[in-house]
Amino acid sequence: xxxxxxxxxxxxxxxxxxxxxxxxxxxxxxxxxxxxxxxxxxxxxxxxxxxxxxxxxxxxxxxxxxxxxxxxxxxxxxxxxxxxxxxxxxxxxxxxxxxxxxxxxxxxxxxxxxxxxxxxxxxxxxxxxxxxxxxxxxxxxxxxxxxxxxxxxxxxxxxxxxxxxxxxxxxxxxxxxxxxxxxxxxxxxxxxxxxxxxxxxxxxxxxxxxxxxxxxxxx
Amino acid sequence: xxxxxxxxxxxxxxxxxxxxxxxxxxxxxxxxxxxxxxxxxxxxxxxxxxxxxxxxxxxxxxxxxxxxxxxxxxxxxxxxxxxxxxxxxxxxxxxxxxxxxxxxxxxxxxxxxxxxxxxxxxxxxxxxxxxxxxxxxxxxxxxxxxxxxxxxxxxxxxxxxxxxxxxxxxxxxxxxxxxxxxxxxxxxxxxxxxxxxxxxxxxxxxxxxxxxxxxxxxxxxxxxxxxxxxxxxxxxxxxxxxxxxxxxxxxxxxxxxxxxxxxxxxxxxxxxxxxxxxxxxxxxxxxxxxxxxxxxxxxxxxxxxxxxxxxxxxxxxxxxxxxxxxxxxxxxxxxxxxxxxxxxxxxxxxxxxxxxxxxxxxxxxxxxxxxxxxxxxxxxxxxxxxxxxxxxxxxxxxxxxxxxxxxxxxxxxxxxxxxxxxxxxxxxxxxxxxxxxxxxxxxxxxxxxxxxx
Numbered sequence: 001x002x003x004x005x006x007x008x009x010x011x012x013x014x015x016x017x018x019x020x021x022x023x024x025x026x027x028x029x030x031x032x033x034x035x036x037x038x039x040x041x042x043x044x045x046x047x048x049x050x051x052x053x054x055x056x057x058x059x060x061x062x063x064x065x066x067x068x069x070x071x072x073x074x075x076x077x078x079x080x081x082x083x084x085x086x087x088x089x090x091x092x093x094x095x096x097x098x099x100x101x102x103x104x105x106x107x108x109x110x111x112x113x114x115x116x117x118x119x120x121x122x123x124x125x126x127x128x129x130x131x132x133x134x135x136x137x138x139x140x141x142x143x144x145x146x147x148x149x150x151x152x153x154x155x156x157x158x159x160x161x162x163x164x165x166x167x168x169x170x171x172x173x174x175x176x177x178x179x180x181x182x183x184x185x186x187x188x189x190x191x192x193x194x195x196x197x198x199x200x201x202x203x204x205x206x207x208x209x210x211x212x213x214x215x216x217x218x219x
Numbered sequence: 220x221x222x223x224x225x226x227x228x229x230x231x232x233x234x235x236x237x238x239x240x241x242x243x244x245x246x247x248x249x250x251x252x253x254x255x256x257x258x259x260x261x262x263x264x265x266x267x268x269x270x271x272x273x274x275x276x277x278x279x280x281x282x283x284x285x286x287x288x289x290x291x292x293x294x295x296x297x298x299x300x301x302x303x304x305x306x307x308x309x310x311x312x313x314x315x316x317x318x319x320x321x322x323x324x325x326x327x328x329x330x331x332x333x334x335x336x337x338x339x340x341x342x343x344x345x346x347x348x349x350x351x352x353x354x355x356x357x358x359x360x361x362x363x364x365x366x367x368x369x370x371x372x373x374x375x376x377x378x379x380x381x382x383x384x385x386x387x388x389x390x391x392x393x394x395x396x397x398x399x400x401x402x403x404x405x406x407x408x409x410x411x412x413x414x415x416x417x418x419x420x421x422x423x424x425x426x427x428x429x430x431x432x433x434x435x436x437x438x439x440x441x442x443x444x445x446x447x448x449x450x451x452x453x454x455x456x457x458x459x460x461x462x463x464x465x466x467x468x469x470x471x472x473x474x475x476x477x478x479x480x481x482x483x484x485x486x487x488x489x490x491x492x493x494x495x496x497x498x499x500x501x502x503x504x505x506x507x508x509x510x511x512x513x514x515x516x517x518x519x520x521x522x523x524x525x526x527x528x529x530x531x532x533x534x535x536x537x538x539x540x541x542x543x544x545x546x547x548x549x550x551x552x553x554x555x556x557x558x559x560x561x562x563x564x565x566x567x568x569x570x571x572x573x574x575x576x577x578x579x580x581x582x583x584x585x586x587x588x589x590x591x592x593x594x595x596x597x598x599x600x601x602x603x604x605x606x607x608x609x610x611x612x613x614x615x616x617x618x619x620x621x622x623x624x625x626x627x628x629x630x631x632x633x634x635x636x637x638x639x640x641x642x643x644x645x646x647x648x649x650x651x652x653x654x655x656x657x658x659x660x661x662x663x664x665x666x667x668x669x670x671x672x
Binding site for chain 1: 238239242243246292347373374375381382383388391418419420421443444445449473474475476477478479480483510511512583584585
């Protein structure tokens with residue numbers, strides 16, 4: 001009979017193999033053995049983090065991040081029924097709604113940032129490309145987001161970032177706003193009153209973590 | 220070749236597919252092609268020497284299109300093609316485009332591998348410029364004697380207002396085209412061909428931008444990453460074809476994305492080129508392989524990306540009529556040693572791979588005014604010297620690239636560089652002293668490596 005660590009190992013190996021069927025089976029086995037589900041989630045997050053690091057080193061690519069994230073979602077769904085809402089909330093770093101601003105169809109950077117956030121422990125809701133301000137805000141309200149992340153690649157569409165910040169500030173909504181993309185700079189982010197800025201995916205992850213710390217301190 | 224209206228019809232009747240399924244299937248299919256051959260960088264070559272690989276890449280790309288089609292993000296459907304339709308489009312796309320008018324008319328053509336003819340040139344812009352500087356900048360780029368056509372810049376304000384709504388986008392688009400035409404006239408080249416650069420891809424904005432173009436002018440209509448097209452650009456393709464404008468596509472691929480690594484990106488770049496020919500009737504393509512790390516890594520200039528780019532160019536130049544361009548997109552800005560060395564690498568690659576020269580600009584689109592005519596003139600100077608000095612053979616050019624990368628680029632870090640106002644005198648059409656000295660130094664160092672400049 002497999003001991004607990006071996007059970008987690010099977011689960012993590014299945015995530016590393018992007019094997020959703022294997023993940024479901026291993027997750028169900030974890031539940032059946034009454035193993036510590038919070039520890040299982042931590043192990044899975046570490047595995048996903050390792051996959052994210054392999055991506056950063058150029059050893060894996062975007063589809064691997066997507067497939068690993070999907071595989072972990074399968075296990076999380078199995079565990080959800082056995083965990084309280086408070087425990088589920090503790091199992092993630094925060095919730096991010098992310099998308100490309102209205103009028104911008106470029107999403108490769110968006111997808112990379114979304115998946116790096118996902119593999120770093122955030123719950124990510126990707127509203128995709130060409131997203132209106134209202135789409136960002138409605139989704140954020142629906143999922144109880146901590147952060148809204150908006151990306152732009154076209155020079156003229158970056159002004160939509162300001163519309164988003166103004167909407168959140170104007171309505172006193174409880175979301176931090178992070179911006180990024182080719183034509184966006186840290187200075188521009190500060191100028192429009194955004195809370196955070198990431199030059200690339202790695203910086204976006206660090207910035208999102210910083211914003212969550214700020215939120216934790218009630219800022 | 221299928222008409223654009225037929226493409227529009229098929230984009231509304233093809234099978235519905237969720238975008239994420241398309242993305243993951245793209246990876247699965249491309250990865251299958253990579254594994255089957257297997258396509259793998261040998262760790263040494265700067266330029267591919269495997270002729271059979273070119274047949275394989277082309278056949279795989281056609282196989283992909285026939286089995287999967289091209290994804291339309293507007294309708295969420297796949298546009299399907301029969302094999303004969305794909306081959307017919309490949310055969311029927313022209314090998315040369317007549318552009319411009321009168322004494323300024325040029326024939327822009329497909330180049331061959333290791334060819335001895337001078338490379339064609341589009342020297343700018345495809346990057347942000349403050350609107351008050353644009354007319355003078357355009358004039359300066361048009362003054363480069365080798366300029367075949369000139370692409371528009373983008374900008375965030377026009378007429379003292381931010382471009383933040385559809386009416387302003389349309390107005391700004393019209394201004395761009397007029398500035399291009401006026402700049403060409405100011406440079407004494409009234410018939411010089413101009414390429415409208417979409418500051419926004421909304422159909423109405425695009426059409427406003429094309430309103431003042433002549434029949435010898437063009438429009439940039441790029442296929443999106445992951446082999447996707449959409450209706451605003453298809454609308455613009457219909458409009459531009461009716462008016463007789465030529466069409467250009469950004470058909471390069473980004474390694475690290477859904478195509479996988481550099482090997483997979485080879486297939487995506489060829490696929491995007493075919494999708495551009497089929498769905499927008501694009502005739503000129505800037506192709507190749509870049510990397511998702513391109514913002515902050517000089518390594519994008521080096522192996523295996525040089526090799527991957529060579530496979531793309533060789534495939535398209537020997538198996539299709541597509542007119543290919545190299546995109547020099549350095550990680551460092553003007554008035555830096557890095558920028559000039561990065562451009563030198565791309566110019567050498569361009570000669571060997573059969574690429575024309577396209578819009579050298581900084582990889583960062585947040586850098587305003589980050590482009591000068593000197594970088595374009597440097598591309599021409601280096602490419603001419605490669606041909607003149609007999610470096611236009613794979614082995615010899617590969618050795619030169621190896622030296623540049625090892626002795627120069629490896630020791631340098633990406634830097635933002637200077638703006639055109641800081642390092643270039645647009646009244647005298649020449650670099651300022653600091654940039655001139657830097658250029659002279661790099662030029663001398665490259666000459667000492669054996670390239671007669």
